[in-house]
Each structure stands twice: as C-alpha cells, then as structure tokens.
Amino acid sequence: xxxxxxxxxxxxxxxxxxxxxxxxxxxxxxxxxxxxxxxxxxxxxxxxxxxxxxxxxxxxxxxxxxxxxxxxxxxxxxxxxxxxxxxxxxxxxxxxxxxxxxxxxxxxxxxxxxxxxxxxxxxxxxxxxxxxxxxxxxxxxxxxxxxxxxxxxxxxxxxxxxxxxxxxxxxxxxxxxxxxxxxxxxxxxxxxxxxxxxxxxxx
Numbered sequence: 594x595x596x597x598x599x600x601x602x603x604x605x606x607x608x609x610x611x612x613x614x615x616x617x618x619x620x621x622x623x624x625x626x627x628x629x630x631x632x633x634x635x636x637x638x639x640x641x642x643x644x645x646x647x648x649x650x651x652x653x654x655x656x657x658x659x660x661x662x663x664x665x666x667x668x669x670x671x672x673x674x675x676x677x678x679x680x681x682x683x684x685x686x687x688x689x690x691x692x693x694x695x696x697x698x699x700x701x702x703x704x705x706x707x708x709x710x711x712x713x714x715x716x717x718x719x720x721x722x723x724x725x726x727x728x729x730x731x732x733x734x735x736x737x738x739x740x741x742x743x744x745x746x747x748x749x750x751x752x753x754x755x756x757x758x759x760x761x762x763x764x765x766x767x768x769x770x771x772x773x774x775x776x777x778x779x780x781x782x783x784x785x786x787x788x789x790x791x792x793x794x795x796x
Contacts (some may be wrong), residue, residue, distance in 0.1 A: 596671050599638075600647045603667060607651055610623060613649055614727035623649070628709035630764045636700055642703040644668075645684040646710060653689070684722060690715075690752060696759055709765035712756045717772025721779050724748055736787065736795055747795040749780050 594602075610618040615718065624646045631637045648664050684704040686709050687697065700708075704715045715723065728735070728745035736746040756771045760766045784791055 594715050596673070597643060597647070600644060600667075604647050604651065606709070611650075612727055612728070612730040614723035615653065619723070620647060620650065622714050622719065623707075623710045626713045626765075627706050629768075630706045631763055633762075634706070637702050637706060637733055638730055641680050641684065642706055644681050645688075645703055645707045646680065649685050649688045649707060649711060652685075684763075696761060697743060702794065705761035706765075709760050712760060713765060713768055713772065714757055716769060717775050720753060720772065720776065724753065736789065738789070738793065738795070744795060746780070746783065746789075749776065750795065754764075 603721050604620055605617045608615070608620060618718065624643065628639075631639055631642055633646055639756070648667075651667075659757060665678065666780060671792055673703045680701070680703070684701060684707055687700045687704040689710045690712070715747060725735070725745055728743075728748070731743070733743045733745055735744065737744040754773075757766065757769045781791065783789075784793075789795075
C-alpha cells in the first residue's frame with residue numbers, strides 16, 4: 594500500500610465522524626477538482642497537492658474529526674521527508690476560508706490549487722446542498738428575518754457569493770461560472786417562494 598492509499602484510508606476513517614457536508618465524499622470531490630486544475634501546472638508537485646487535499650479538513654475545529662486527530666503525527670508515521678511534511682502542513686493552513694478569506698499571491702501553487710478546489714465544492718448544486726446540510730447539523734433556521742442569528746440563507750452573502758472573485762487560478766474561475774450562476778438562481782427562487790425581498794438584510 595502506497596502513501597496516498599494509506600492516507601485515504603486514514604482520512605476515510607476520521608471523516609466518518611463528521612456531518613455530511615464535511616465527509617469523505619467532500620474530500621474526494623475536492624481531490625477531483627484539484628487534479629483537474631493541476632493538469633495545467635507543470636511546476637505543481639502532485640504528491641504534495643494530493644496529500645494537502647486529503648488531509649485539509651482533519652483538524653478543522655468545527656468538525657468532530659479535530660478532537661482526536663493530529664496531521665503532523667500522522668505524516669510522521671509515513672516517514673516522509675521533514676521538508677515535505679512542512680510543505681503539506683503550511684498548505685493546509687492556507688486553505689480555510691475563515692482563516693484566509695482573501696487572495697494571497699505568496700502561497701505555493703499547490704496551496705492555491707487546493708484552496709480553489711475546496712472553494713469550488715462550496716458553490717453550485719453541491720455547495721447549496723452542503724450549506725443546508727451543515728446549517729441543519731447546527732439547528733440553524735433556513736432564514737431569520739426578525740432577529741440577528743445564524744441562518745443558512747445569510748451564508749450565501751457571508752461566503753458563497755464571494756468565492757468566484759477569490760479564486761486563484763483561471764481554470765478554477767472558469768469552472769466556477771456555472772456554479773456561481775446556479776447559486777444566484779437558487780437564492781432568487783428561494784426568496785421568491787419564501788416571499789423574502791431580495792434586499793432584505795439576513796445577516
């Protein structure tokens with residue numbers, strides 16, 4: 594069993610504890626996105642990229658996974674070169690939207706691709722499904738008009754509508770066009786059915 598196969602098994606076991614918006618299938622979709630983008634970059638270290646993507650959610654503090662997982666300790670069991678371990682850990686630290694909401698041109702090409710691949714899975718039909726699944730796991734209402742509290746529809750403005758302009762690579766931006774348009778269409782239809790004025794502040 595090679596290193597990537599061992600890592601996939603480790604991640605699959607750990608991610609099984611998470612909500613469905615952050616499960617192993619999310620990781621596989623991000624990996625597919627990353628591989629598609631990476632084909633255009635000869636200077637991209639595919640191994641470092643794939644390891645970054647596979648492990649990117651393991652220590653996310655909002656997930657159950659993080660309570661009993663340590664990526665650095667796991668990487669050491671694989672007997673990887675210390676330089677590669679540092680690269681992977683540094684890349685993982687740049688992916689999170691909450692930590693890094695803006696474009697950072699100083700990060701590695703592997704980090705840029707991994708970040709784009711993850712953000713692509715947050716938009717489009719999959720993004721909508723994940724948003725409502727995660728909101729449901731936190732018992733957040735679909736929307737809330739009479740008080741300021743976390744609600745799923747507000748997340749479209751907090752994050753989802755912003756992602757197209759925060760992608761690093763032209764390939765990801767191209768992939769995001771259809772997905773972003775779906776977000777807008779869904780949001781407008783949802784508001785129409787719920788009789789919500791599109792100018793209503795849901796935040």
